[in-house]
Structure formats: structure tokens, C-alpha cells
Amino acid sequence: MASLKDLRNRIASVKATQKITKAMQMVAAAKLRRAQAAAEAARPYAERMETVLGNLAAGMLQGGQAPLLLTGTGKSERHLLLVATGERGLCGAFNSSIVRFAREKALSLIADGKQVKFFCVGRKGYEQLRRTFPNDIIELVDLRAVRTIGFKEANDIAAKILHLLDQGAFDVCTLFYAHFKSVIAQVPTAQQLIPATFEARAADADAPVYEYEPDEEEILADLLPRNLAVQIFKALLENQASFYGSQMSAMDNATRNAGDMIKKQTLIYNRTRQAMITKELIEIISGAEAL
Amino acid sequence: MASLPFELVSPERLVFSGAVSEVIVPGAEGEFGVMAGHAPFIAMLKPGILTIKGDGADRRYFVRGGFAEVNAAGLTILAEEAKPAEEIDAGALAQHIKDAEEDVRDATSDEARQRAQRQLDDLRQVALALHPGAPAATAH
Numbered sequence: 001m002a003s004l005k006d007l008r009n010r011i012a013s014v015k016a017t018q019k020i021t022k023a024m025q026m027v028a029a030a031k032l033r034r035a036q037a038a039a040e041a042a043r044p045y046a047e048r049m050e051t052v053l054g055n056l057a058a059g060m061l062q063g064g065q066a067p068l069l070l071t072g073t074g075k076s077e078r079h080l081l082l083v084a085t086g087e088r089g090l091c092g093a094f095n096s097s098i099v100r101f102a103r104e105k106a107l108s109l110i111a112d113g114k115q116v117k118f119f120c121v122g123r124k125g126y127e128q129l130r131r132t133f134p135n136d137i138i139e140l141v142d143l144r145a146v147r148t149i150g151f152k153e154a155n156d157i158a159a160k161i162l163h164l165l166d167q168g169a170f171d172v173c174t175l176f177y178a179h180f181k182s183v184i185a186q187v188p189t190a191q192q193l194i195p196a197t198f199e200a201r202a203a204d205a206d207a208p209v210y211e212y213e214p215d216e217e218e219i220l221a222d223l224l225p226r227n228l229a230v231q232i233f234k235a236l237l238e239n240q241a242s243f244y245g246s247q248m249s250a251m252d253n254a255t256r257n258a259g260d261m262i263k264k265q266t267l268i269y270n271r272t273r274q275a276m277i278t279k280e281l282i283e284i285i286s287g288a289e290a291l
Numbered sequence: 292m293a294s295l296p297f298e299l300v301s302p303e304r305l306v307f308s309g310a311v312s313e314v315i316v317p318g319a320e321g322e323f324g325v326m327a328g329h330a331p332f333i334a335m336l337k338p339g340i341l342t343i344k345g346d347g348a349d350r351r352y353f354v355r356g357g358f359a360e361v362n363a364a365g366l367t368i369l370a371e372e373a374k375p376a377e378e379i380d381a382g383a384l385a386q387h388i389k390d391a392e393e394d395v396r397d398a399t400s401d402e403a404r405q406r407a408q409r410q411l412d413d414l415r416q417v418a419l420a421l422h423p424g425a426p427a428a429t430a431h
Contacts, residue, residue, distance in 0.1 A: 041304040048300065048369055052333065052360055151302040151371065210362075213320050213334040219358065222335060224355070226371065233302055 004276070007269040011262060018258035025251035032183065032244035038148075039180060039237040049227055054198040055210070056220050067217075069224040072195030073171045074274065078115040080170035081106055082161070082193070084177040084235055085125030086243040087144045092250035094178060094186065094243055095124040101188035102176040103132055117170060121157060121236070129256045138169070149240055154233030164227055165194065177235040178242035184249055186242035191235065193228060295327040299341065299352060301373040306352070307343070314366055314372030315342040316359050317413075325359075325366050332361040338387070338413045340376060340420060341368070351376035353417065354386070379421060388414050 002010075057070055083102045085095045102125075106116045118137040120126040126140045141157055144147065161173060173194040178186040212219055294310035317339025323331075338355040356371035374395045391411040398404035 037302070042302055044298075044305055045300045045302045045369055048360070048367055052358070052369075056333075120407045154302075155371075210331045210360075213332070214320060219333060219335055224356065230302055 010105035011265045016263050020250045021254040028244045028248040035241040039241045075171045078170045080173040082119045082175045083125045084239050091247035094246035096186045099128040149236050150246035155229045177239045180238045180241040183245045298367045306373045311343050311345040313344040329361045334359050353379045
């Protein structure tokens with residue numbers, strides 16, 4: 001049986017752990033608020049971009065001559081999976097659920113006889129994917145040093161992907177991230193980036209007939225790469241919010257568990273203490289009686 | 292005066308939103324002014340200064356990369372970068388210019404070089420407009 005001192009030490013260490021998890025939970029909550037605001041602030045841009053591109057793309061697809069980003073290479077043999085995860089752990093199943101989702105998708109693609117390559121954003125996803133696909137990870141973007149994710153980071157990633165596309169390294173590019181539904185629900189999501197997909201809009205009779213300057217093709221050629229960056233940016237922000245949401249609930253659980261443990265340990269501690277006092281009393285009394 | 296609903300959006304946030312009387316936009320093929328009742332129109336932007344004319348003093352923003360969309364609902368500008376002109380510091384601008392110079396140097400095709408050169412010229416103009424006194428940003 002553990003001595004009283006051992007029990008005291010154990011309780012103290014659990015208390016220290018609880019303090020840490022509590023602090024982490026509060027930090028995560030504060031950061032979550034900021035991340036959520038950033039994700040919301042980015043939404044209008046992405047939405048408008050999509051509307052305009054949708055209009056343009058609908059016209060282009062009918063006209064033929066559409067750029068590579070819109071049509072893809074016409075094949076779907078080689079897939080590039082862009083897996084965006086967090087840089088840190090201690091966030092529940094956040095990283096694992098994205099990775100699991102991507103891995104399942106990759107395995108089913110491989111089973112269909114396709115080639116799969118990975119582009120990892122975030123160290124955690126890389127570390128997990130490396131175990132299953134040691135030779136298929138072609139890029140790792142580490143955002144650990146980045147304090148707040150700006151458009152620049154997304155732009156850099158988009159530039160790398162465009163470079164790979166130019167080299168003909170893949171036919172289809174799909175992005176994996178966790179969609180931030182609420183603080184307690186983050187849904188791993190797959191979004192196809194290349195070829196770009198836009199919601200088919202029914203031909204609207206009231207839709208204004210735009211004039212373009214310069215012409216539509218040039219605008220589209222300029223906007224599609226930008227859109228790639230915007231979509232990635234949106235995903236990174238969503239991911240960030242999901243990460244903190246996940247971390248917050250994980251730390252909340254940890255704090256509660258620590259509380260339970262402290263209660264249990266304190267009970268054992270008190271019982272042991274009582275038992276010892278009783279034992280000592282018995283010893284004294286029986287000693288006195290023997291005299 | 293008829294007012295024009297105007298929104299200036301950057302990927303990070305909504306920079307400006309409100310009714311104005313006129314906006315001068317640096318379009319890729321020349322600056323143009325937009326007032327209420329403008330025909331539906333989509334134009335690319337060049338790096339430059341966007342001027343908003345409203346009730347008070349004119350407001351100036353530095354915008355870079357993106358496009359402007361005019362429709363019945365008003366004018367929307369999506370710019371990769373949009374900042375009040377006063378907040379632009381010479382250092383950041385010089386960095387952009389340096390990047391653009393590198394683009395010109397690294398361009399592999401004539402077309403790309405021309406495009407990069409145009410960007411560079413636009414940026415130099417902005418630098419000149421904002422900081423007339425500054426040493427004409429690393430002119431070779």
C-alpha cells in the first residue's frame with residue numbers, strides 16, 4: 001500500500017497537471033475566438049470570388065479553350081492529396097481524424113489503381129502519414145514559425161502546387177482539412193481544387209451581362225490561380241479554428257478527468273490516514289492494557 | 292447625389308463598406324471612375340491607388356492584385372492586398388518592387404517578362420505617388 005507521502009505527492013502532481021490543462025483550455029478559448037473571427041472575415045472574399053468565377057467559368061466551359069486549372073489534364077490517374085493539419089498535438093482527435101480521412105481516401109484510390117502523392121501542410125499530418133506512405137510525401141510545409149496565418153502563407157502553398165501542375169506531377173488535386181462546424185464538431189472535409197469545381201448555376205435571365213476588361217479569358221487565367229490561394233487560405237483558417245476548438249474540448253476533458261482523479265486520490269488519502277490513526281490508537285490502548 | 296454601395300474586400304477582412312459617391316479604380320487597362328448606375332462590368336486591377344470620393348475628404352487605398360465587379364448592387368473590389376495609403380510604408384513597397392524586379396529577371400517567356408515588367412512599372416508609379424521625396428525606388 002502506498003504511503004501517505006506517496007499519496008500526497010500523487011495528488012500534488014495531478015493538481016499541477018490540472019492547472020496546466022485548465023490554462024491551456026483558456027488559452028485555446030481565447031485563440032479560438034480570434035481564429036473564428038479571422039475565418040468569418042475571410043468568408044466574403046471567398047464567396048464573391050466563387051460567384052464571379054462561377055459566372056466566368058460557365059461561359060468558358062461552353063466556349064472550349066478553358067485553362068488547365070479549370071479543366072484539369074483530362075485524366076485522373078495521378079492524385080495529389082493536400083493534407084492540412086495542425087502543427088501541435090494535445091488537441092484531441094483533430095489531427096488523427098483528418099489524417100485518417102485522407103488515408104482512407106488514398107487507400108481506396110490506390111486500390112483503384114491510381115497513383116497517390118501527398119503534400120503535407122502541418123507537421124503532425126506528415127508524421128502520421130509517413131508511417132503508412134513513407135515514399136509518397138513530396139512536400140511538407142511547416143507553419144510552426146507562423147504566428148497568425150496570413151494570405152501570404154496560402155499564396156506560397158498555392159505557388160508550389162501550381163509549380164507541380166506545370167511540371168505535370170499530378171492530374172487531380174484534393175485538399176483535406178477540418179471544417180469548423182462548431183466548437184464541439186469539426187468535420188474532416190475533402191475539397192477538390194484542381195480541376196476547379198463551381199456550383200453549376202442555372203442560367204438566370206436576370207443576370208446582368210457583364211462587360212469585361214481585359215477579355216474573359218485573361219481574367220479567368222488570372223483569377224484561377226488566385227482562387228486556388230483563396231481556397232487554401234480559407235481551409236487554413238477553418239483548420240486553425242477547428243484546431244483550437246478541438247484543443248479546447250480536449251483540455252476541458254482533461255481538466256475534468258484530473259478533477260475526478262484528485263477526488264479519488266484524496267478519498268484514498270483520507271482513508272489511509274484514518275486507518276493509520278486508528279491503528280496507532282489500538283496500539284497505544286493495547287499497550288496500556290498490557291501494563 | 293446618388294450614392295454607390297461600395298465594398299473593398301481583402302482575403303483577410305472587409306476593408307471598407309459603405310455608400311460613396313464615386314470610386315476611382317486603377318484598372319489593368321487604365322484608371323476608371325465608377326458612379327451609381329454604372330453598367331455591369333468586371334475589370335482586373337493593377338497595383339495602384341484607389342480613391343474613394345464621399346462626403347468628406349477623399350480616401351486613398353493602396354490595392355494590389357484582384358478585380359473589380361460592378362453590378363446593380365454596387366461596386367465590389369476584391370484585392371489581394373488593400374490598405375489605406377497612409378499605412379503603406381516605404382519599406383514594404385520597396386520589397387514589392389524588389390520582388391517584381393526579380394520576377395522580371397526570372398521570367399522565362401517574353402509574355403511573362405512583359406507582364407512582370409508592367410507590374411514593376413505600376414509599383415514604381417505608386418511609390419512615386421506616395422513618397423515623392425524618396426529616392427526613386429531603386430531605379431537602375
